[in-house]
Amino acid sequence: MTTCxxxxxxxxxxxxxxxxxxxxxxxxxxxxxxxxxxxxxELATNILKYATRGLxxxxxxxxxxxxxxxxxxxxxxxxxxxxxxxxxRDGFDDKGPIPPEALLARRGLGTGLGAVKRFTHHVEHEAxxxxxxxxRALRFLKRMKK
Amino acid sequence: MSxxxxxxxxxxxxxxxxxxxxxxITDKMAERLSEEVLTMIHRQQTHxxxxxxxxxxxxxxxxxxxxxxxxxxxxxxxxxxxxxxxxAHTAQTLETMGIRLRELKxxxxxxxxxxxxxxxxxxxxxxxxxxxxNASPIAGMEVxxxxxxxxxxxxxx
Numbered sequence: 001m002t003t004c005x006x007x008x009x010x011x012x013x014x015x016x017x018x019x020x021x022x023x024x025x026x027x028x029x030x031x032x033x034x035x036x037x038x039x040x041x042e043l044a045t046n047i048l049k050y051a052t053r054g055l056x057x058x059x060x061x062x063x064x065x066x067x068x069x070x071x072x073x074x075x076x077x078x079x080x081x082x083x084x085x086x087x088x089r090d091g092f093d094d095k096g097p098i099p100p101e102a103l104l105a106r107r108g109l110g111t112g113l114g115a116v117k118r119f120t121h122h123v124e125h126e127a128x129x130x131x132x133x134x135x136r137a138l139r140f141l142k143r144m145k146k
Numbered sequence: 147m148s149x150x151x152x153x154x155x156x157x158x159x160x161x162x163x164x165x166x167x168x169x170x171i172t173d174k175m176a177e178r179l180s181e182e183v184l185t186m187i188h189r190q191q192t193h194x195x196x197x198x199x200x201x202x203x204x205x206x207x208x209x210x211x212x213x214x215x216x217x218x219x220x221x222x223x224x225x226x227x228x229x230x231x232x233x234a235h236t237a238q239t240l241e242t243m244g245i246r247l248r249e250l251k252x253x254x255x256x257x258x259x260x261x262x263x264x265x266x267x268x269x270x271x272x273x274x275x276x277x278x279x280n281a282s283p284i285a286g287m288e289v290x291x292x293x294x295x296x297x298x299x300x301x302x303x
Contacts, residue, residue: 009173016170016204031235034204038239041206045173090244107215109207115243 003057006047006076015044015056019072022058026070027141035119036070039137042112043074049106051078051132061138069121069140080127088123090114152178156186162194162263163187164256168201176212184219192225194263198256200231210245217250228252230259 002022004015019040023033040056047054054076061069081087081094091098091110098110117123120137127133152175157164163183183195197213199205217227228251232240240247253259261267 013170013172020203034235035239035242037204038206038243041204041208045206045208048173107208107211109211109214109245111244112207115207118242118244 001058001060003055004044005053006044006056007053009048012041012044012048016041018056018058023070026060026068028070028139032139036072036139039116039119039139040072042115043072043135043137045108046112047074047076047078049108051076054078063140066121066140067142069138072120072137073134074136075128075132075134077132079131080133081125084125088113088117152176152182154179156183158186158190158192159260160265161190161192162196162260162265163192164196164198164260166198166201166256170203171209173208173212176209180212180216180219183216184223187220187223187225194260195220195225195227196256196259196263197227197229198231198259199229199236200233202236205236205239207243207245210240210243210247214247214250217247226251226263228259228262230254230256 002018004018005011006015016037020033020037023036024030028036040058044056047056054074057073057075059071059073061071063069083094086092086096087094091103093110098106103110113123116135116137120139122138124136125133126136154165154167154171154175156179157166163186165179165183186192187195195217197216202209213229217229220227229247230253232252232254251262253262257267
């Protein structure tokens with residue numbers, strides 16, 4: 001659908017804008033589009049912080065069971081996560097709990113990926129051949145049954 | 147009001163600083179803003195800082211971090227911070243994101259934020275021309291007259 005390069009902090013704004021527009025075009029409500037913009041923003045900020053540069057792309061998905069949805073894919077050359085499910089927890093990275101002083105040095109709250117997880121229905125991580133990784137976050141138009 | 151290199155206007159009201167964040171905020175803007183605000187607090191005694199987020203499009207965890215850092219630094223300089231303009235949706239979003247802003251007091255509007263920071267507001271009802279026109283001038287003078295006389299008499303004693 002659309003791809004945004006992420007290299008500077010104004011690119012993060014473009015990612016937010018693109019996510020919001022794409023979500024509204026797909027038929028998400030405004031509040032949902034705002035949440036998807038935050039999820040995309042978190043992924044873009046992570047690229048800037050830990051991999052310097054990368055790409056965020058937006059895709060329409062059509063799942064036979066879940067229907068239409070939006071996929072935000074974040075790809076960069078940074079090291080892949082050792083334990084992605086651990087990193088999805090608030091205050092954790094892929095090695096475990098993040099100590100407070102490390103949080104300060106990273107200039108973050110340690111909740112970015114946690115936010116991505118909560119604002120989407122499915123998040124997956126793939127280590128790419130050679131070097132790098134891709135994180136894909138999916139949200140479907142239909143509300144999730146809890 | 148000073149418009150600063152961050153491009154975000156900072157308003158000084160009764161020695162409280164009011165920052166209205168609007169639209170899209172880049173990381174650099176937020177960090178420059180923090181420096182500017184802290185310099186202003188350092189230069190001139192400031193009794194409070196209000197950050198209004200009503201018009202912010204995307205309040206992500208990074209912006210939250212920068213704002214809470216600003217609040218912590220301001221607190222160290224003796225200046226409390228109130229975050230105002232939390233819409234129901236923003237509040238829910240922050241809650242969903244697991245963000246707890248411990249350093250920050252919050253309020254629904256910039257008005258209540260000023261009150262929290264010790265600004266006492268007394269509203270004087272403005273008389274419309276209509277009211278003035280319909281009011282009996284004699285009655286008005288009598289009221290004024292009694293008050294004035296009373297005051298004058300007290301003064302004489």
